[in-house]
Amino acid sequence: MRRPLCALWVFLVLLGDCLASPYRPETEPLDPEPHETNSIVELELPPELDGTMSDGELVPHHYPAQRAAKVAQHYLNTRHGSPFRWIELHRVNKASLEDLGQAGKKYYLEISLKEVISNTDLGQCSAEVLFSGEQDQRAPQVQCPCEGMQKLNTTAEEEALFQRLNSSDSPVSGSNIPDSYGHIAPEMKPLWHLGAAAASFVMLRESNESTLYNMAQVASITQLETENGQLRFKYHVLLHDMISQEILHWKLLVSWSPAGGVSVLQTEWQPKPAESTP
């Protein structure tokens, strides 16, 4: 008498177990070999998984082309950025990749750009971005002749700002631009843009195929003595690398004049400050 009941009970329990899981049983994840490194694990993806199509063609909105295009943006801001000019990548229209072996990887891009302060459409530009081979560790080399830049005329504002900061009795200073709430005092906006242009020098230099930099915040800015007709500033900027998700602190010595453009005289990386609360 007991046996059949026991069997029935076991059967019911098993049945219940089956029915209890409303979702599909969890499938075996498609996991590559586990990695034993301390640093960020980024799998070297074969080209077909990279979004690359035949002949080195890249999918424009996938990450390899996007990262290279961002580097072109940084380059353009080192050349053309100013307190009144901030160039942003609008779209990648076409992209391809050439593997140069030891010489590195060269990206060919067709990109649309915008100057966001005056909201000027800069049209399409061609860009070549060369990431050096692993041995080299050099900064990426960029070529991006862009006729659209001719449209920009910010001379008047720049001259006015230069005069104001040059002749003022009190050197300008500020911190947390934008603040936590995204707010920027109107008079600090040009210095925010200048900080972004200066930060672009570092972002360009530090970029590789595994980074994607944006300037997160100007932690502080202090105006120093004008030298050689150039305004000078000490900047502490926070950069955000989308790939590692890290916030990187950099101290910059920056000079600027309308005629001379932006120069970065010194850069110094600051290690992440130790956590204050235990």
Add this chain to the structure above:
Amino acid sequence: MRNGLIFLVLLVSVQCNKVFIGDQVLRINAESEEHIELLQALEKEQDWELDFWLHPVSSELPVDIHVPYASLNAVKDYLKSNNIPFSIMINNLQERLDEEEAEMEENKERERNSRSFNFGAYHKLETVYSWMDTLVADYPHVVSKEQIGLSYESRPMYVLKFSTGGAKRPAIWIDAGIHSREWVSQASAVWIANKIASDYGTESSVTNLLNAMDIYLMIFTNPDGYVHSQTSDRMWRKTRSVNPGSRCRGTDPNRNWDAGFGGVGTSKNPCSDLYHGPHAHSEVEVKNVVNLIKTHGNFKSFISIHAYSQLLMYPYGYSCKDVPHQPELDAVGRDAVNALSTLYGTTYKVGSICKIIYPASGGSIDWSYNLGIKYSFAFELRDTGRHGFMLPANQIIPTASETWLALKHLMVYTHEHPY
């Protein structure tokens, strides 16, 4: 009908200031054709200034007359002398109007409470938690608040449940703020919560949706991180759990899910912003959500909201191989971002996490997809790097409004494609 008439009378009274003191509304039950004829004669009687709310038509139907105070005696005498039975429906019209006006004012006050909340600002955790209670109080038939557990630092984790009944209806999960520094995510979720509640009963697709499905919305999926980002470090991303043997706290909660755990795009270093944690679901914040989803068993969509980059993504992050439903998810995603762009022209890119942004293991929507929740998506909201995490508060409502259009598309699609 009567309420409409009362409203009209109120409207008039508001213009004319208390003209109905002592007025009554009489209900007459005519018993014969003769009565009807007599009442119709009454209608033509100009001097008494009678206001018929229900006209004499047939003896089958009641006749309602609003009688000014001055004419009351005369009208009642007329009715009595003709043996027309009547009753007093409203004893003092002005009193009734005053009561209704008070009620309307009270309702407006209540509206001011949950809707007077400043959606265009970033708020403290406690402020939003209080607001959740007013939302529930204002829309008790649609919204409830459930506590699904505590955070590492023992803060309650609340989910807002939008439901019009049923028992474990097919449901949609939305989480925001798992990475605490992405403030526009939590802020948009607050606006969206209010939108869902207020649209129910007034907007057809939300109404239809909630008549068949439930929505679970978690505004602060990482409350400890949020408080830390408000008080100490604006750039804080992870949880606040203590890592034994390390001076660095926190695990990346979106590398902590059991999907390719510990694989690409994560770190073993507790000081890294991509630290995956000691094991899958080690973070209580993640575990609480996992428990809810698995226990419920009937979620049909799982959506995580992040910022920034302007992307709408589907699984996988832990592998760049296409999921079986890739074509469908891609098509739905494209339609959703098209809808989003109609508001302000904001452009989003669509693709799998791995291909669009980076390989990343242990993510929430990879886990939910592998669990069988087909419509799993992740948003990265505004902007594309100019402000990044420090998005100006004046962009909260535009961001939330445009995102809502995409979200609604995903939810309606889920509803219309049961599986």
